[in-house]
Each structure stands twice: as C-alpha cells, then as structure tokens.
Amino acid sequence: MGEVVVLITTASDEEAQKIGRMLIEEGLVACANIIPAVRSIFRWEGQVTEEQEALLVLKSVSEAFDSLEAKVKAHHSYSVPEIIALPIQKGSDPYMEWLREMSRPVKGPRK
Numbered sequence: 001m002g003e004v005v006v007l008i009t010t011a012s013d014e015e016a017q018k019i020g021r022m023l024i025e026e027g028l029v030a031c032a033n034i035i036p037a038v039r040s041i042f043r044w045e046g047q048v049t050e051e052q053e054a055l056l057v058l059k060s061v062s063e064a065f066d067s068l069e070a071k072v073k074a075h076h077s078y079s080v081p082e083i084i085a086l087p088i089q090k091g092s093d094p095y096m097e098w099l100r101e102m103s104r105p106v107k108g109p110r111k
Contacts, residue, residue, distance in 0.1 A: 002062040003099055004085040009040060009053045011077050016054040019075055023058065028068045030102035033057040061103040062087075 006029070010016040013036045020032030035055040042049055060068060062085065069083050091099070 003088040003091065003096060003103075004060055004062050004065065005088060006056075006058040006060055006065070006068065006085045007082065008056040008058065008072060008076075009038065009082045010056060011051075011053060013054045015077060016056045019072060020056050020058070022075065023060075023068060023071060026067075026071060027102070027104060028064045028071065029058040029060040030099040031059045059088075059099050059103070060085075061100060064103050 008016075008019065010019060013034060016032075016034045016036075020029075020034060023029045024032055033056070035057065038053050038055045040051050040053050042051075058068075065085050072081060072083050088096075
C-alpha cells in the first residue's frame with residue numbers, strides 16, 4: 001500500500017470544505033487541509049487565466065485514488081479539476097499507520 005498526498009484546487013473555500021468533508025466521511029482520505037486564497041495562473045481554452053482558488057491537501061493511500069477521483073469529479077464545479085497524487089517518501093510511523101487505517105473505505109464507525 002502506498003501513501004499519497006493528493007492536491008485538488010477548488011473555486012472556493014466552501015467547495016474545498018464540502019469535498020474534503022465528503023472524502024473524509026467516505027473513508028477515502030485520512031485528513032484534508034484547506035489552504036485558502038491560492039493564486040493560480042494557467043492556460044485554459046487558449047487564454048492565460050488568473051484565478052483565486054482554494055487548495056485541498058489530502059492524505060490518503062494510492063489504492064483509494066480511483067474512488068477518490070470519481071467522487072471529486074462528480075461533485076466538483078470544474079469540468080477538468082486538478083486531481084494529482086504525489087507519493088509520500090517518508091513519514092513518522094504512528095502517523096503513517098493512522099493514515100493507512102483511516103484511508104480505507106469501510107462500512108461502519110471508525111476509531
């Protein structure tokens with residue numbers, strides 16, 4: 001099982017909170033951090049665009065990525081949302097154990 005950090009930009013803090021909470025409740029991520037007021041510059045439909053966004057920083061496992069991606073696409077306001085996963089090279093053992101435990105979709109209550 002590989003641990004990952006998933007980055008997702010959203011149109012607003014509210015959208016980031018909605019998506020982050022949904023992914024936690026679904027058991028697809030262990031933790032969601034929201035970084036507000038991220039300034040993004042990118043090319044979209046032939047134009048250089050600048051937008052204020054929020055950034056979701058999620059901690060999960062690679063095995064949950066496909067389900068996480070599908071959920072985000074179904075609830076995100078963008079037609080092509082940024083959803084990228086970066087491998088975690090190292091982490092403290094207790095934290096990584098907790099991350100793995102919390103990032104498995106399960107039925108019923110969590111610890």
